[in-house]
Amino acid sequence: xxxxxxxxxxxxxxxxxxxxxxxxxxxxxxxxxxxxxxxxxxxxxxxxxxxxxxxxxxxxxxxxxxxxxxxxxxxxxxxxxxxxxxxxxxxxxxxxxxxxxxxxxxxxxxxxxxxxxxxxxxxxxxxxxxxxxxxxxxxxxxxxxxxxxxxxxxxxxxxxxxxxxxxxxxxxxxxxxxxxxxxxxxxxxxxxxxxxxxxxxxxxxxxxxxxxxxxxxxxxxxxxxxxxxxxxxxxxxxxxxxxxxxxxxxxxxxxxxxxxxxxxxxxxxxxxxxxxxxxxxxxxxxxxxxxxxxxxxxxxxxxxxxxxxxxxxxxxxxx
Amino acid sequence: xxxxxxxxxxxxxxxxxxxxxxxxxxxxxxxxxxxxxxxxxxxxxxxxxxxxxxxxxxxxxxxxxxxxxxxxxxxxxxxxxxxxxxxxxxxxxxxxxxxxxxxxxxxxxxxxxxxxxxxxxxxxxxxxxxxxxxxxxxxxxxxxxxxxxxxxxxxxxxxxxxxxxxxxxxxxxxxxxxxxxxxxxxxxxxxxxxxxxxxxxxxxxxxxxxxxxxxxxxxxxxxxxxxxxxxxxxxxxxxxxxxxxxxxxxxxxxxxxxxxxxxxxxxxxxxxxxxxxxxxxxxxxxxxxxxxxxxxxxxxxxxxxxxxxxxxxxxxxxx
DNA sequence: TCTTCACATGCAAACGTTTGCATGTCAGTG
DNA sequence: CACTGACATGCAAACGTTTGCATGTGAAGA
Numbered sequence: 001x002x003x004x005x006x007x008x009x010x011x012x013x014x015x016x017x018x019x020x021x022x023x024x025x026x027x028x029x030x031x032x033x034x035x036x037x038x039x040x041x042x043x044x045x046x047x048x049x050x051x052x053x054x055x056x057x058x059x060x061x062x063x064x065x066x067x068x069x070x071x072x073x074x075x076x077x078x079x080x081x082x083x084x085x086x087x088x089x090x091x092x093x094x095x096x097x098x099x100x101x102x103x104x105x106x107x108x109x110x111x112x113x114x115x116x117x118x119x120x121x122x123x124x125x126x127x128x129x130x131x132x133x134x135x136x137x138x139x140x141x142x143x144x145x146x147x148x149x150x151x152x153x154x155x156x157x158x159x160x161x162x163x164x165x166x167x168x169x170x171x172x173x174x175x176x177x178x179x180x181x182x183x184x185x186x187x188x189x190x191x192x193x194x195x196x197x198x199x200x201x202x203x204x205x206x207x208x209x210x211x212x213x214x215x216x217x218x219x220x221x222x223x224x225x226x227x228x229x230x231x232x233x234x235x236x237x238x239x240x241x242x243x244x245x246x247x248x249x250x251x252x253x254x255x256x257x258x259x260x261x262x263x264x265x266x267x268x269x270x271x272x273x274x275x276x277x278x279x280x281x282x283x284x285x286x287x288x289x290x291x292x293x294x295x296x297x298x299x300x301x302x303x304x305x306x307x308x309x310x311x312x313x314x315x316x317x318x319x
Numbered sequence: 320x321x322x323x324x325x326x327x328x329x330x331x332x333x334x335x336x337x338x339x340x341x342x343x344x345x346x347x348x349x350x351x352x353x354x355x356x357x358x359x360x361x362x363x364x365x366x367x368x369x370x371x372x373x374x375x376x377x378x379x380x381x382x383x384x385x386x387x388x389x390x391x392x393x394x395x396x397x398x399x400x401x402x403x404x405x406x407x408x409x410x411x412x413x414x415x416x417x418x419x420x421x422x423x424x425x426x427x428x429x430x431x432x433x434x435x436x437x438x439x440x441x442x443x444x445x446x447x448x449x450x451x452x453x454x455x456x457x458x459x460x461x462x463x464x465x466x467x468x469x470x471x472x473x474x475x476x477x478x479x480x481x482x483x484x485x486x487x488x489x490x491x492x493x494x495x496x497x498x499x500x501x502x503x504x505x506x507x508x509x510x511x512x513x514x515x516x517x518x519x520x521x522x523x524x525x526x527x528x529x530x531x532x533x534x535x536x537x538x539x540x541x542x543x544x545x546x547x548x549x550x551x552x553x554x555x556x557x558x559x560x561x562x563x564x565x566x567x568x569x570x571x572x573x574x575x576x577x578x579x580x581x582x583x584x585x586x587x588x589x590x591x592x593x594x595x596x597x598x599x600x601x602x603x604x605x606x607x608x609x610x611x612x613x614x615x616x617x618x619x620x621x622x623x624x625x626x627x628x629x630x631x632x633x634x635x636x637x638x
Numbered sequence: 639t640c641t642t643c644a645c646a647t648g649c650a651a652a653c654g655t656t657t658g659c660a661t662g663t664c665a666g667t668g
Numbered sequence: 669c670a671c672t673g674a675c676a677t678g679c680a681a682a683c684g685t686t687t688g689c690a691t692g693t694g695a696a697g698a
Contacts, residue, residue, distance in 0.1 A: 016677075016678085017678045018678095019677080019678065019679080019680095020676090023677090030675085030676075030677095031677080032675090032676060032677090035676080054683090056683095057683050057684065057685085058682075058683050059683090060683080
């Protein structure tokens, strides 16, 4: 691990000034093409790579964005990570991923830690209070995903419209009693989904019972199946696919057939696997949402706009 | 986003030298306790936070480690990311995650990009050639996970022993014909697993057919079910749980019952969900593996040791 | 009372870039 | 042939730390 060559090394070997080398990389058009070529050639020969720390120090730009999520094992966030990283790559950035477990204090702590290294932060379904977010936005650029807080640039992956369609479909197929298995409370997604379910159910004259799966785990979904079976509903809408799969498994164990006895609709469409029968769901355009978020960050748009990215109903075998 | 206070601001307000402030943070014991207290208090009051870029420039330490993986949506890597980040956190580091899709060139490109920012790299199931790795190790610290290359510090999450047990269990239950559904070729894990299956099968006098699922996706697993059914085997061992679940679904569609007609054993135990019947598998200690890797990096142990982390057989309902 | 030394702190260089300004050259114009 | 500019490049300061060395202080020992 010999120490790498610096801009000065390259400059000396060529008998030019360090600034010339710097410009050959950052501002080649103001140099004589021949000079640029010589510098680049020599740099390649020596294996010169700019020192990002030094660059960051002078320019204030570190080339890093932070992505703050709740749970890496949730497939939703897998898609989020991939999209974020891909877009960052396109913008010559690197992404640093932080998992913070639905715990606001931990989230704050971890954010404080990455803060000094990043140019900006994408917060997915953050648990931070409005006050803390405002404070945060004074220290760095912030873009919110799936949090609808006025004044912030925010991207919302909306399931509302597709869910509406889905419920009408269920009602059309004869469903009268509905259960909604809710996910993490206080999240924008939960509020939007539960709100939509309640509203549309009311419009269509469907009864709806609420069952909770606060942590959003598979196990909770399976446990929820018991109360669902007791409630003798015709259809279930779940907060997301992980929960939906839990419900599916739970119902199967109890001898309830899906979709014959009960129809089931999930949300996200992010699972790396399928089950049998294949789950009907709302496919969210998570990629689009995070790509948009990263772009907004990079552009430095502190515009505070509210961007909605709609999902689409994907009917498979459980409805 | 007013520009944050620097060490010099703090120093001036207190009438001390910048170096004193620096020492109050990094080397408090050589200062008068009272001074330390005053500095810390004033720093807190001003909201002073050390500039990591400047620190990185002088010390050469960026506080960042890179984690290079193949596929974020694979649950194996979800556990890897979590463990890495947690351990990094404990060591006051941040982790930067890079997904590179089983593509050596892309991997090289992305590594080159993060290289200047990180103190070291954890490469999980890398696709890089030995030559490239050697070259890489001259430029930064490298720890390998699930690649067994002599000379490098490497951590191996081994399924061998547990797989051996599992196959003996299958044989004991009367299995005579085995299928192995292989994952990404050229990976150490694949070599170890397939090697173990073949060896143990031979020892027990079992016939074994190889079916491939090169990309390691659910869909390939499901497709593989067809050839499995044709081969009329008694038991299937799959490279990992994602594939195993695909196989399970595929077999179910074909009317083959698991475990009655065919027994099924997966590997990893990382899925955020379960299916019905619950999958028997080898639970790998992925956390332990990555925690070890990060520690080795942080300690700067270029010792080149080979660390084996064994998995345990977890019998559930498919065997 | 003078010397010695430990201890606490200050000074200034260094880390590797970027960038505003100064300088030098040369072609084109009058 | 002198003058103006455009153009290419050099010079040096700045970014915010860390750290080896120098300095100043006061207490302990002689």
